[in-house]
Amino acid sequence: MEILAQDSIEATSAPTATRRVMFYSHDTFGLGHLRRCRALATAITSGDEQASAIILTGSPVAGRFTFPERVDHIRLPGVTKLPDGSYDSQTLGMDIEKVTALRAGLIQTAVEQYEPDLLIVDKEPTGFRGELLPTLEWLAHRGHTRTVLGLRDVLDEPEVLAEEWARKGAVEATENFYDEIWVYGVRDVYDPTRGLPLSVRTRARMHWTGYLRREVSEVVETPDKPYVLITPGGGGDGAAMVSLALSAYEMDETLKPDAVLVYGPFLSGEVRENFDARVAKLNGRVTAQGFDSRIESLFAGAEGILCMGGYNTFCEVLSFDKRALIVPRTIPRLEQWIRASRAEQLGLVRMLDEKRDGMTPEAMIKAIRNLPQQGKPSEAGANGLLDGLDVVVDRARALMRGGVSA
DSSP states (O other), X not given: OOOOOOOOOOOOSOOOSOEEEEEEEOOSSSSHHHHHHHHHHHHHHTTOTTEEEEEEEOOTTGGGSOOOTTEEEEEOOOEEEOTTSOEEESSXXXXXXXXXHHHHHHHHHHHHHHOOSEEEEESOTTOGGGTTHHHHHHHHHHOOSEEEEEEESOOSOHHHHHHHHHHHTHHHHHHHHOSEEEEESOTTTOOTTTTOOOOHHHHTTEEEOXXXXXXXXXXXXXXXXXXXXXXXXXXXXXXXXXXXXXXXHHHOTTOOSEEEEEOOTTSOHXXXXXXXXXXXXXXXXXXXXXXXXXXXXXXXXXXXXXEOOOHXXXXXXXXXXXXXXXXXXXXXXXXXXXXXXXXXXXXXXXXXXXXXXXXXXXXXXXHHHHGGGSOOGXXXXXXXXXXXXXXHHHHHHHHHTTOOOO
16 A cells, blocks of 8 residues: 655745744544644654744643644633533533634634644634634635645544535535645545545645654653553543453453553543552552553553554554554444454454454453454554655645645
8 A cells, every 4th residue: 555646846935934833623522633733733843943833722631741842732712522412611601602702713813913824724624613714714815824624534434424514514614715635544545535525626635644653752661561551542432442441351360461551531530430449459460540641652662552443543553563452432423433444454453343243351352362463563564654744744844835736
């Protein structure tokens, strides 16, 4: 599998004295959008003293991350997704309409004051509840800032995605407001825009970057003995996977390797307390900790990975060349299942599928025991999939020089 060659871009003007990049990451739930934007901002500003970046994010844990020099973030008022799929304000005592209006105003003020040369929008063409549209219209009228829509490798099953984008006006926004679309994946793996009625002209502005390689940015102490890393990502929807993994170690006292469990910041409260009590009874065979913003070191040192199927975790599995067992969520969207299923077909990972394997302790025990016999992702060509950051840096610098997409 090869990443498609990128169109060459001729600069039409000399570089500006400074290069300012702004990221929009709506982050109503989880860590994925913020972590992806942080990786991209770090790559674009690295080695370029004239470049800076600001990330607009609604993530409630943004302040717990460290950001490199010349990268900063602005925390938007947070919202939370309710069980019925609606949203509510996290802390302000305002209804969702007023919170959205407040966020929209803060976004536009930040853009007007920072005057970015490049705006990179993560996943949502119109932003949360359309909050980005006033800013996109203002930028289009002003004509200075280049705009990019960044999409992960998988969004959802085509029929569901088409209905969602139609409801949000996302197709129209993508057609009218974005100079380029970057897909942080490889076309041979999956096309996240399947089912979307994008015009030929808009599809010609799409660039497949490859996956975003991760590295250990800050070395931290890891266990001396072999271990499997269990990570549900942000943790907000990972309780079932964690419980199943603990059941495997509870049922089979000989199960090896031992495990290091990182809950994530959103797996907390009574659920985590119950898990901690179960971990304590395993006599050190499983150790647990909360949120670790430097989880890359734990990935690098692990014998294998037991995880859900989020984009960032998948990038880490490929980057650190780890044998992985993915237990994807299927609600509220099939994104993780599609990614894990396709990756298993390509020999990159192994998936625990509810219909095929069963979500039982016995199935989990068998899968963990089989981890050492799995091939590593590199043996299935993973190294050829990981050029994303290099491609993004090239595209970003070309756009800020005044280049135009094919």
